[in-house]
Amino acid sequence: MLKQRQGWLSAAPAIIVFAVLFVAPLSMFFVVSFWQVKLFALVPTFTFANYAKTFQEYSGSLLFTLVIGLTVGFVTTALAFGFAYVIRFRAGKLGPLLLFMALFTLFGGYLVKIYAWKTILGREGILNTALMWVGVIDEPLTMLLYSPFAVIITLVHYLLPLAILPIYGSLIDVDDHALEAARDLGAKRGRVMLGIVLPQARFGVIAAFAMSFLVSAGDYVTPRLVGGTQTSMLGNFIEGQFGLRMNAPLGSAMSFTMLVVCLAIIIGLWFLSRLTSPR
Amino acid sequence: MIDRLLRPSTWFAVLVAIFLLTPILLVVLFSFGKNQLTTFPMGGVTLDWYREVFDWPQFWSALKTTVAVSGTVGLASAITGTLAALGLIKLKEKTAGVAISTLGLPLMLPPLVIGLALLTCYSLIGMPLGRISVILAHLVYTQPFVIAVVHARLRQMDYAAVEAARDCGATPLQAFMTVTLPVARASIIGGALIAMALSLDDFVITFFTLGGGNTLSTLIWGMLRTTIDPTINAVGTVIICLTIGMTAIALWVTRYRG
Numbered sequence: 001m002l003k004q005r006q007g008w009l010s011a012a013p014a015i016i017v018f019a020v021l022f023v024a025p026l027s028m029f030f031v032v033s034f035w036q037v038k039l040f041a042l043v044p045t046f047t048f049a050n051y052a053k054t055f056q057e058y059s060g061s062l063l064f065t066l067v068i069g070l071t072v073g074f075v076t077t078a079l080a081f082g083f084a085y086v087i088r089f090r091a092g093k094l095g096p097l098l099l100f101m102a103l104f105t106l107f108g109g110y111l112v113k114i115y116a117w118k119t120i121l122g123r124e125g126i127l128n129t130a131l132m133w134v135g136v137i138d139e140p141l142t143m144l145l146y147s148p149f150a151v152i153i154t155l156v157h158y159l160l161p162l163a164i165l166p167i168y169g170s171l172i173d174v175d176d177h178a179l180e181a182a183r184d185l186g187a188k189r190g191r192v193m194l195g196i197v198l199p200q201a202r203f204g205v206i207a208a209f210a211m212s213f214l215v216s217a218g219d220y221v222t223p224r225l226v227g228g229t230q231t232s233m234l235g236n237f238i239e240g241q242f243g244l245r246m247n248a249p250l251g252s253a254m255s256f257t258m259l260v261v262c263l264a265i266i267i268g269l270w271f272l273s274r275l276t277s278p279r
Numbered sequence: 280m281i282d283r284l285l286r287p288s289t290w291f292a293v294l295v296a297i298f299l300l301t302p303i304l305l306v307v308l309f310s311f312g313k314n315q316l317t318t319f320p321m322g323g324v325t326l327d328w329y330r331e332v333f334d335w336p337q338f339w340s341a342l343k344t345t346v347a348v349s350g351t352v353g354l355a356s357a358i359t360g361t362l363a364a365l366g367l368i369k370l371k372e373k374t375a376g377v378a379i380s381t382l383g384l385p386l387m388l389p390p391l392v393i394g395l396a397l398l399t400c401y402s403l404i405g406m407p408l409g410r411i412s413v414i415l416a417h418l419v420y421t422q423p424f425v426i427a428v429v430h431a432r433l434r435q436m437d438y439a440a441v442e443a444a445r446d447c448g449a450t451p452l453q454a455f456m457t458v459t460l461p462v463a464r465a466s467i468i469g470g471a472l473i474a475m476a477l478s479l480d481d482f483v484i485t486f487f488t489l490g491g492g493n494t495l496s497t498l499i500w501g502m503l504r505t506t507i508d509p510t511i512n513a514v515g516t517v518i519i520c521l522t523i524g525m526t527a528i529a530l531w532v533t534r535y536r537g
Contacts, residue, residue, distance in 0.1 A: 003369050010366030014359040014382060014422050021397070021419040022385050028403065029396035042403075079295060086292040094289060101296040103530060107476040107522040108303045111499050112515040116302035119309070126305060160299060211387055218389020221483065225503065235391050242487075248399050255392045 033252035040246050050253030058237055058254060065234040066261065068148060069217030072155045076212040079156070080163035081205060085197070088171040089179075099168065106161045114225050117154040121145040121226065146228025154226050155216045163208035170204025171197070202273060210266045217262050218255075234258055303519055310512035328513040338514065341493040345479060348410055348494060352417045353475035359418070360425025360474075361467050365459070367426070368433045379430060383423035393420070394487035401488065408490025416488045417478045424477065425470030428533060432466040433459070469533035476525040479518070495521075 008015075033050055036043045054062075083102065087095040120126045121144040128140040144150060174197055182192050198205070216222075220235030227233070234254060241251030310329070313322030332338050363382070367375040385393060397416050406412060436459070444454040482496040489497060495518055502511050 007366040007369030010369075011363040011378065012366075014363035014426065017359055017415075017418055017422060018382050018385075021415055022393075025396040025400035026393075028400045029392075032399055032403075083292050083295045086288045090286060090288045091292055094292075098292050098296050100530065102299055104523055104526065105299045105303060107473075107480040107526055109496075109499075109515060109518040109522060110480055111482050111496055111503065112306055112518055113302060115499070115503055115511060115515060116306045120302060120305065157299065157302065160295070214387055215389050218391045220391055235389070238391060238395070242395060242398065248395075251395060252399070255395065259388070259392065 029252050030256060032249050033256055035249045037247050037249055042248065050250045051257065053250060054254045054257050058234060061232065061234050061237060062258065062261065065217050065258070066265070068151060068155075068233060069213050069262070070265070071152055072159065072216040073209050073213030075152070076156050076159045076163045077167075077205060077209040080160055080167050080208055081201070083160075084164050084168040084171050087168065088174070099164075102161050102164055106165075110158060111221070113158050114154055114222055117150065117157065118145065118226055121150050121153075145226060146231070148227070148231050150226040150228075151223050151231055151233075154222050155212075155219065158222075159212040159215060163212050166204040166207040166211075167201060168204075170201040174200045206266075206270055206273065209269070213266065214259075214262050217258060306512050306515045307519060309509055310516040312509060312512075315508055328509045331510050332513045332517075337493065337498065341495050341498040342517075344410065344492055345494045345496075348413050348417070348485075349475040349478040351410075351414050352421055352478040353471040355414065355418055356421040356425050356474040357467055357471035360422040360470055361429050361463070363422070363426045364429035364433055364463075365455070367430055368438070375430070379423070379426055382426060385420040386423055390481065390483035394484040397484070398487045408488060409492075410489075412488045412490070413485055413494075416484050417481060420484075421474035421477050424473045425467070428466045428470040428473070429463055432463050432533075436462050465532045469529040472525045472529035472532075476522045476529070479522055479525075 032042065034046050034048070036045050036047060036049070083098075087099050091098060118125075122128070123140050123142055123145065125145065127144060128137075131137045132140065178196055179192055182196055187195070217233075218235050220233060220239045223231050223233045223236055238251050238254045238258075241247045241254070311324050311326070313325045313327075367378055370378070394416070397412075400406075401408060401412055441454050441458050444458050445451070449457065479495070482500060485494055486497055486500065493501070495514065499511065499514050499518065502514065
């Protein structure tokens, strides 16, 4: 018991940081979503008007954001799983080198990466000039930049190394002997994957998906810089509430609507994954 | 080796690595290019863009703020994170796992939501925006990395040695300094470096909680909206060198193999 109490005491600073700088601000921000703004000042009330307005005015944008977020989530998770699987089971001595190369790009500058894609995908960009030089196209492709495609590829590139970490972490613990035993007993490759590898890697896969889905659904910098005028995501409208419009309550209601919808989707997918995978 | 190179699955992983590295390498490459536009042909090799950036007072003041913020964040999260890891190792493994996941929640949320929640909260309690408010904001999502890395290292350690030291009359601090620290030192440093890289890399939360002035990431945000010449590539290369340098050292000192 004493040991336990010492343990919690030692963890106290971190827990206080978490409580004061994460739980408290987020709770306060949630409370603000029921408030109103009058003459640029916050007025504490209790109204659902902000949520009503979110659904009336921004449901189209929310839907678009969810489609982008889900696409990024699925593509990122699939690529990250494939990469981590190859590193863990198939690449042999090349594995650590490839993993190191991927982790190298973990924190290579969020804005720098978005800027890099802007220069790659632009009308006079690297991809267009390269394709024209090779002779694949005569005219530069204009639909590369300032499109949903640009937003998706930029976000996948940013989130992929972060998604590889938890998946690779969960694949390390998979027992090689169990795989060999299954193969010796005649299990086909797909059966080994579904029966042994995926169930054990499920936590890592779900964590990677949840992270990449939530972060991309809440992003506003990428659509602003490479999405163009037609690709505004909910994050852009949320951020707008804190700039000129000064409507923190509406921005807060929009944030929590987005979070709740995203969490519902993640929980739904989690139960779906439990139903489909054999016990 | 050769037969593994010929496997399609290996090629898939190699292509993913190329996809991840190419955009970053292009930024570095074009920071040395003579051409005004970031496109091929890049012209000759030049250091002009770096000269321009290094002659720019705003760059130095942003760099100073960045070093102060991410240095403090690294140190502070090393302290809270290491203390937490030392504490959690004493708890039941399942409880510790739940605690680590809970403390890691800030990493799952969009930075926009965290930044706006903190901004609203700071302004409601009347906290002035500045370096301190940014450091506090960063701390909450950098400490989980230190906790995870250090906790993983402590789990491999033989805890009986600490208890033996305590039984022989060492104070908790002595036991920590002589037994635990030599084992955990590398992972503490590695965790702190990752925390610094995360802090340096962040734009969204910094943007909302900084108030006035610039860090390197808010500086580059301003440049992205006003300039299109390769000085952005030069500043970008500085950021890349700092973050990747820290990550590489962190991976090396912790001997990260996954």
